[in-house]
Amino acid sequence: xxxxxxxxxxxxxxxxxxxxxxxxxxxxxxxxxxxxxxxxxxxxxxxxxxxxxxxxxxxxxxxxxxxxxxxxxxxxxxxxxxxxxxxxxxxxxxxxxxxxxxxxxxxxxxxxxxxxxxxxxxxxxxxxxxxxxxxxxxxxxxxxxxxxxxxxxxxxxxxxxxxxxxxxxxxxxxxxxxxxxxxxxxxxxxxxxxxxxxxxxxxxxxxxxxxxxxxxxxxxxxxxxxxxxxxxxxxxxxxxxxxxxxxxxxxxxxxxxxxxxxxxxxxxxxxxxxxxxxxxxxxxxxxxxxxxxxxxxxxxxxxxxxxxxxxxxxxxxxx
RNA sequence: GGUGCCAUAGCCAAGUGGUAAGGCAAAGGUCUGCAACACCUCAACCCCCGGUUCAAAUCCGGGUGGCACCU
Numbered sequence: 291x292x293x294x295x296x297x298x299x300x301x302x303x304x305x306x307x308x309x310x311x312x313x314x315x316x317x318x319x320x321x322x323x324x325x326x327x328x329x330x331x332x333x334x335x336x337x338x339x340x341x342x343x344x345x346x347x348x349x350x351x352x353x354x355x356x357x358x359x360x361x362x363x364x365x366x367x368x369x370x371x372x373x374x375x376x377x378x379x380x381x382x383x384x385x386x387x388x389x390x391x392x393x394x395x396x397x398x399x400x401x402x403x404x405x406x407x408x409x410x411x412x413x414x415x416x417x418x419x420x421x422x423x424x425x426x427x428x429x430x431x432x433x434x435x436x437x438x439x440x441x442x443x444x445x446x447x448x449x450x451x452x453x454x455x456x457x458x459x460x461x462x463x464x465x466x467x468x469x470x471x472x473x474x475x476x477x478x479x480x481x482x483x484x485x486x487x488x489x490x491x492x493x494x495x496x497x498x499x500x501x502x503x504x505x506x507x508x509x510x511x512x513x514x515x516x517x518x519x520x521x522x523x524x525x526x527x528x529x530x531x532x533x534x535x536x537x538x539x540x541x542x543x544x545x546x547x548x549x550x551x552x553x554x555x556x557x558x559x560x561x562x563x564x565x566x567x568x569x570x571x572x573x574x575x576x577x578x579x580x581x582x583x584x585x586x587x588x589x590x591x592x593x594x595x596x597x598x599x600x601x602x603x604x605x606x607x608x609x
Numbered sequence: 610g611g612u613g614c615c616a617u618a619g620c621c622a623a624g625u626g627g628u629a630a631g632g633c634a635a636a637g638g639u640c641u642g643c644a645a646c647a648c649c650u651c652a653a654c655c656c657c658c659g660g661u662u663c664a665a666a667u668c669c670g671g672g673u674g675g676c677a678c679c680u
Contacts, residue, residue: 306645331645341645367642397644406641415642447639452648455640462642474641536645560634565645571638 297383298607299484300390301399303328303573304491305566306536307501309584309591311344313491314392315352316595321390321608324353324382326375328393328402331535333371334362336521339514340537342505355382362521362532369408372401388607396572403482410466410473418461422453436460441469487605489598490573493584499563506537506559515541515551536562 300323302314318325327333331341335358338345343357355378360366375391375398382389391399400406425433433456438445444459462470493501518526518541526533528542537558544554573579580601587593602608 329645330643365643368644369642372642395644397640397646401641404641408642412642449639449648452639454643454647458642470641477641531643531646534643534646539645562645567636568638568640568644572640572644575638575640 296483296485298388298605299379299403299482299486300388300602300607301328301403301486301488302390302392302491303394303396303399303489304582305498305569305573306342306394306562307498307505307566308491308493310392310394310491311342313582313591313594314390315348315350316591317598318352318390319350320595320599321388321602323388323390324355324378324385325390325392326355326378326382327357328371328375328391328395328398329356330366330371330395330398331532331538332357332393333360333366334358334364334532334535335360336362336524337517337532337535337538339509339512339517340535340541342509353382360532362524362526363530365531367531368398368401369412371395371398372406372408375402394569396569396576400576403484403486403488404477404480405483406477406480410462412461412465417464418457421457421460421464425453433457433460437463441471443471444469447471485605485607486578487598487602487607488576488579489582489601490576490579491582491584491594492570492573497585498566502562502566503559506555506562509537510555515544518542519545536565 300317300321302310302317304310314325317323329341331337332343333356334341337343344354356371356374359374379389379402391402393399401408421433425436431450433453434445434448434450437448437456437459440463441459445456448455448459450456459470462473466473492498514537518538521533521538522542522545526538526542528539528546533539533542540554540558540561543549544551549557582594582597584594587597599608
């Protein structure tokens with residue numbers, strides 16, 4: 291349990307469009323790190339513009355993991371991410387390098403930093419479907435009442451309108467024979483098995499929103515619509531996990547005639563702002579997070595980097 | 610200059626005598642196998658002044674502002 295024995299792990303997160311990618315390169319170069327993408331959309335091949343994926347030629351020779359590893363038709367979830375990330379980390383440690391987890395998917399990051407155990411049996415989703423099926427023509431709070439009977443604790447925690455989470459809780463209960471609330475409570479106790487440096491890069495909200503709007507415009511200029519059009523031609527549809535990504539669902543809706551292109555762009559900008567806000571809420575709650583507010587560093591990446599290295603030295607991750 | 614219509618939260622907007630629906634935005638929050646997901650919380654002395662009435666955002670008069678049409 292001595293922190294010296296723990297392996298180093300650097301996390302660089304922050305809301306979308308804060309500038310994580312750029313900073314991660316400087317950081318990796320400075321500490322001899324390899325980057326693992328903690329992003330639920332950049333794993334997909336062919337989804338480059340909308341996911342703001344780094345281009346090969348921008349990588350400056352720094353190894354990047356977990357990019358372009360799946361076809362958009364494949365499902366991706368946190369368990370799969372966790373396994374892949376751990377695998378990548380093992381390789382990085384073996385090479386004597388430091389893993390730098392970079393991305394904005396807070397939940398994914400947490401799965402790694404706290405090493406959440408998702409092991410209790412999970413089959414194929416058929417149980418989930420049959421639970422949803424049972425509720426099909428029942429009245430309003432049916433699922434929630436059902437959950438209240440088998441797992442009152444979770445029922446209290448999960449709002450009755452949050453069907454997705456209710457179904458997961460029920461699924462867990464019937465697959466494992468004990469409440470998910472019990473499992474979660476146990477997992478919550480765990481502390482990070484890593485010598486962790488957890489950075490969150492951000493800018494003041496107003497500026498962040500402006501950057502988001504600008505970035506969306508830029509994506510459109512770079513051909514986001516064409517990217518989605520070709521994904522659609524290859525069979526990508528709304529129901530796929532990959533097509534739930536910002537930029538993809540809006541363009542798909544436009545192509546399906548749900549609204550004008552102008553409206554699609556407006557919705558995309560708005561939803562991206564909402565997303566950034568949710569990310570902030572998530573990170574605000576994370577403990578031991580080290581905030582990097584750009585305006586406090588005069589927007590100078592070198593200064594930010596310098597500060598980060600100080601923190602890393604303090605934690606004995608870098609010298 | 611005349612006539613008509615309108616004036617409700619940042620925006621859109623219902624209510625037309627009994628004490629202010631809803632949507633969007635903004636803000637805050639939840640999250641342990643779809644998380645770029647899903648979900649929750651949240652706003653008004655109804656343009657101003659006077660009158661009628663037990664009671665007015667709602668009716669009447671005047672003012673101000675906007676829109677439309679006419680000369």
